[in-house]
Amino acid sequence: MTRNTVILVKNLVKKFGNFTANDNLSFEVYEGEIFGFLGANGAGKTTTIRILSGLSEPTSGEVTVAGFNAKKQPEKIKKNIGYMCQKFSLYEDLTAKENIMLYGGIYGMSKALIKERTDVLLDKLNFREYGDRLISSLPLGLKQKLAFSVAVFHEPRIVFLDEPTGGVDPITRRQFWEMIYETAANGITVFVTTHYMDEAEYCDRVSIMSEGRIVALDTPAELKRQYNASSVEEVFVKIARPPSLSSLRSEQALKGGLNLV
Amino acid sequence: MEKAVESSGICKIFGDTEALKDISFSVNESEIFGFIGPDGAGKTTLFRIITTLLLPDKGEMKVLGLDCIKGFKELRTKIGYMAGRFSLYQDLSVEENLNFYATVFGTTVKENYDLISDIYSHIEPFKKRLAGRLSGGMKQKLALSCALIHKPRLLVLDEPTTGVDAVSRSEFWEMLKKLRQHNITIIVSTPYMDEAMRCDRVALIQEGRILSIDQPEKIREGFSRKLFSAKAAQKYRLINALRTYPGIVSAYPFGDSVHITFKDDIYDKSVHDHLKMLGLDDVIISETRAGIEDRFLELMEKGSTAQSAFAKASADKGCNGITVRRQELRND
Numbered sequence: 001m002t003r004n005t006v007i008l009v010k011n012l013v014k015k016f017g018n019f020t021a022n023d024n025l026s027f028e029v030y031e032g033e034i035f036g037f038l039g040a041n042g043a044g045k046t047t048t049i050r051i052l053s054g055l056s057e058p059t060s061g062e063v064t065v066a067g068f069n070a071k072k073q074p075e076k077i078k079k080n081i082g083y084m085c086q087k088f089s090l091y092e093d094l095t096a097k098e099n100i101m102l103y104g105g106i107y108g109m110s111k112a113l114i115k116e117r118t119d120v121l122l123d124k125l126n127f128r129e130y131g132d133r134l135i136s137s138l139p140l141g142l143k144q145k146l147a148f149s150v151a152v153f154h155e156p157r158i159v160f161l162d163e164p165t166g167g168v169d170p171i172t173r174r175q176f177w178e179m180i181y182e183t184a185a186n187g188i189t190v191f192v193t194t195h196y197m198d199e200a201e202y203c204d205r206v207s208i209m210s211e212g213r214i215v216a217l218d219t220p221a222e223l224k225r226q227y228n229a230s231s232v233e234e235v236f237v238k239i240a241r242p243p244s245l246s247s248l249r250s251e252q253a254l255k256g257g258l259n260l261v
Numbered sequence: 262m263e264k265a266v267e268s269s270g271i272c273k274i275f276g277d278t279e280a281l282k283d284i285s286f287s288v289n290e291s292e293i294f295g296f297i298g299p300d301g302a303g304k305t306t307l308f309r310i311i312t313t314l315l316l317p318d319k320g321e322m323k324v325l326g327l328d329c330i331k332g333f334k335e336l337r338t339k340i341g342y343m344a345g346r347f348s349l350y351q352d353l354s355v356e357e358n359l360n361f362y363a364t365v366f367g368t369t370v371k372e373n374y375d376l377i378s379d380i381y382s383h384i385e386p387f388k389k390r391l392a393g394r395l396s397g398g399m400k401q402k403l404a405l406s407c408a409l410i411h412k413p414r415l416l417v418l419d420e421p422t423t424g425v426d427a428v429s430r431s432e433f434w435e436m437l438k439k440l441r442q443h444n445i446t447i448i449v450s451t452p453y454m455d456e457a458m459r460c461d462r463v464a465l466i467q468e469g470r471i472l473s474i475d476q477p478e479k480i481r482e483g484f485s486r487k488l489f490s491a492k493a494a495q496k497y498r499l500i501n502a503l504r505t506y507p508g509i510v511s512a513y514p515f516g517d518s519v520h521i522t523f524k525d526d527i528y529d530k531s532v533h534d535h536l537k538m539l540g541l542d543d544v545i546i547s548e549t550r551a552g553i554e555d556r557f558l559e560l561m562e563k564g565s566t567a568q569s570a571f572a573k574a575s576a577d578k579g580c581n582g583i584t585v586r587r588q589e590l591r592n593d
Contacts, residue, residue, distance in 0.1 A: 040426040041397045140301050166423070167452040169299035169467060170558045174513040181497035181514070195426045198455050201516030220517050233455070236427045 003030040006157055006189045007052060012061035014047050021047040023212035024061070031157075034180060034190045036200045036220075038232075039209030040240045045193055048209075052191070053160060054078045066157040079107065082151035085162035089147035092136040096127065096146055099135060100153060107154035121149055141172035148179055158189040165199060177202050197233035206232065210240050263326065265290045265415055265446035266311060271320035273306050273469075280306045282469045284320070288448060288462075291441050295460035295477075296450040297553070303469040304450040305345055308419050311448065312342045325414055338366065341413035343404050345420045351393030355384055355403055358392050359410060366411030376443055377406045380436050398429030405436070409445075416440065418449040422456065434459045454554040465557050472560040477553060484551035484559060486510075487526040490518040493536075493544045502539045506532050513558070520555060521546075 007029035014022040021044045029035045039045045050056035052065055054074030063070035066080040090099045097118060104114035122128045125145060130138060138146070144165070152159050164180070165173045180202075184190050192203055200206050200220060207217040216223055216239055220232050227235045266288040273281040281303045288294040296304050309315035310322055313333035322329040327336050349358045359381070363370045374381075384402050387395070392403060401421060408416060418437075422430045434456070437447055449460070457463045457477045465472040465480065473480055491512075493499040500519050503512040508529040512521045523529050528546070536544050 040428050140299070167300035169302075169561065170454070170554050171561055172299075174515075174558075177514045178497070178500065181500070185495075185497040195424065195430075196453060197427050198453075198516060202514065233427055237431050240426070240428050 003033075005029070006031050006066055007035075007191070008062070008064040009048075009052075010062040012048070012051065012063055013059045014044075014051060014056070015059045020212055022051075022058075025212075025214055027207060027214060027217055029158075029189055029191065031189055032184050032187045034184050034192065034202065034204045036203030036206035037191060037193045037209070038195075038197070038200055038206055038236060038240075041195075043209040043240070044212040045209055049160060049191075049193065052077075053081055053083065080157045082154065082156040082159040083161075084147050084151035084159065084164065086144075086164060086166045090135045090143060090150065093134060095132050095134055096122075096138070097131045099146075100150055103150050103153055109154055117153060121153070125149065141168055141175075144168055144172065144176060145179060148176065148183075152183055152188060156188065158191055159183065160191045161193070163194045163196065163199070164192060166194070166196060197231060197236055200232040200236075208236060208240060215239050263290060264288060264323075265292070265325060266294075266448065267321075267323040268311075269321050271307070271310060271317045271322055273303075273310065273315070273318050280469050281310075281317075284469075284471060286464055286471060286474055288446060290446055291444050292461045293437060293441065293447045293449065293459070295457055295463040296448070296466050297452075297454060297457045297463050297557070298450075298466035299452050301468075302466045304466060305419055307466075308342075308417050308448070308450065312340055312417050313337060314342075338411070339414045341408035341411065341416045343408040343416075343418045343421055345423070347400050347404060349392045349400075349404055349407060352391060354389050354391055355395070356388040358403060359406055362407040363410045368411050370410060373410055373412045376412055376440075377409050379439060380409070381406045383432075397425050398432075401425055401429065401433060405433075409440075412443075414445060416445050416447045418447065420450050420452065422451060422453070430456075454552065454557060457553045463553075465553075465560060467557075467561060472557070480556050481551060481553055484556045486522045486559075487528075488549050488551045488555060489521050489523065489528060489546050490515070490549040491521055491544055491546045492518045493541050495541065498539070499536075499541060499544065502536055502541055503532070505539075506535045508532060515555070518549075520549070 005028045009028070010026050012022050012025040013020065025048065037045060047056070051058050051063055051070055054070060054077035057071055065077045068076040068080070070077060091102070094102065100118050100121070101114055122131050127146065130142065135143060148164065165176050168176065180190055192199065194200060203220065205217065205219050206223065207214050209215070216235070218226070223232060223235045224230065227238055229235045229238065264287045268287070269285045271281055271284040272279070284307060296307065298304055306315065310317050310329065311324055313329050313336050316330060324336055325339050329336060350361070353361065359370055380402050384399050387399065392400065395403065405421070422433055425433070437449070440447065460477060462475060463477050463480065464474040473483065491499060491503060496514065496519065500512055500514060503509050503519060503521055508524050509532065510522045510524055512519055532546070533544065
């Protein structure tokens with residue numbers, strides 16, 4: 001099966017001073033795929049995501065996102081991606097509709113198009129009654145679903161999600177994953193980062209990063225088979241990092257001027 | 262055996278929100294007791310009452326034999342509390358933070374070092390570093406050391422593993438297990454169902470109400486139906502196709518598969534014909550064990566709280582059919 005590649009990373013290196021945050025990464029992500037991007041704290045994930053979203057330049061290597069070069073065309077990349085994280089996604093003191101309008105406007109959509117899609121979206125989520133309510137007054141589950149819908153409102157090629165279902169109840173969580181599946185089935189690539197390995201189980205393929213390198217990349221089922229594990233969590237704990245080295249790495253990172261998260 | 266915590270009928274209201282509704286439970290000494298529930302379930306409010314930081318509107322809370330209202334002064338010396346947000350002094354070093362907490366409680370690091378040595382040894386090489394410059398896993402270890410330094414009898418940990426990677430989380434749970442040998446009772450909360458299995462007993466909490474309290478294994482076994490797992494390459498199509506088959510009661514995504522229940526719990530093999538007709542010929546269905554999350558879902562659906570949960574989420578006809586399924590369940 002040939003699939004269209006929407007993210008191409010070849011020999012990516014990113015250095016901060018003497019510290020190598022991304023050490024020769026190569027991988028591809030396909031159109032309509034749900035790709036899990038995993039790694040321990042400080043493994044270098046954030047650095048990679050910043051590069052993939054046009055916020056940071058690679059030191060060397062080739063990075064193409066949605067057909068655009070990360071070094072030469074970062075602004076084009078930004079227009080063609082969406083982003084949502086669990087902690088912050090919508091303005092609490094704006095209404096649902098105002099948030100949609102703001103994001104649509106930022107992405108340069110026309111007023112007519114924003115209005116048309118807003119109607120479709122609110123109907124689809126059965127959200128009409130909430131359209132004029134402040135985000136702060138909405139229950140968490142609804143906020144999360146709306147935040148996701150806003151992140152894909154401008155129909156990006158790729159949407160980046162950071163721990164998309166952390167902290168939500170099990171019913172909302174399932175509904176959320178169905179929205180993600182639907183989005184992927186419509187051809188939008190979903191790039192998920194998470195610390196929660198049960199979220200990783202929902203992905204089509206996952207990569208595991210450790211010490212600035214990708215140490216595993218495959219379907220969850222294949223990884224479990226290879227490492228003789230019953231869950232992605234077990235695989236992760238087996239290969240994510242040798243603890244002693246990671247302390248050394250964090251020392252180097254600090255010297256390179258990075259704050260660890 | 263004396264109970265470390267006894268709560269009966271605790272209620273707490275903030276404005277229009279009933280944060281806690283009639284919360285009753287008890288925690289045995291030297292037990293690891295978990296509160297498992299999503300954000301907004303009331304976990305933090307409850308923990309603030311246990312730790313005497315907040316007064317209940319109704320009900321009684323006894324902690325280590327003391328009333329949490331009248332006995333708050335004495336209680337505070339016996340409780341170690343790790344708040345959900347990292348609340349140590351970011352502009353003090355690792356070592357300074359630890360000394361500070363020891364001094365506030367009238368003790369020294371040296372006196373109780375044996376209690377924290379296992380945990381603190383991981384971060385001791387960085388003791389001169391400012392707390393604000395630690396990684397997530399290291400911050401968590403420092404916060405735990407500070408909560409333990411006065412040798413509390415009860416340790417209350419509010420979402421200690423949120424935002425921490427899987428390796429550090431696994432290490433953290435091992436540390437908690439070891440603390441049991443020091444006769445410390447531990448109450449811990451988490452939004453992550455998979456962490457329930459690490460506790461001796463857990464309470465599932467949702468919208469200010471406790472849905473169930475038991476050993477995690479028993480909660481799992483409480484799932485009332487036969488559960489099957491269906492797998493296919495195209496998951497989204499699979500979910501939708503399964504839902505159009507009348508013999509299937511519920512179908513929802515679960516990791517790399519779809520969890521389904523059949524009418525009368527009988528595996529109706531002709532579902533495969535139906536799926537083939539819809540172009541899915543690679544579907545594998547097998548019986549599977551329900552997890553804590555499956556049971557949580559079931560309890561949410563059955564409980565009276567579910568009604569309000571669903572009224573709010575009525576929302577979702579558009580993106581899936583769980584709501585519809587529930588109606589069918591009730592009519593059965």
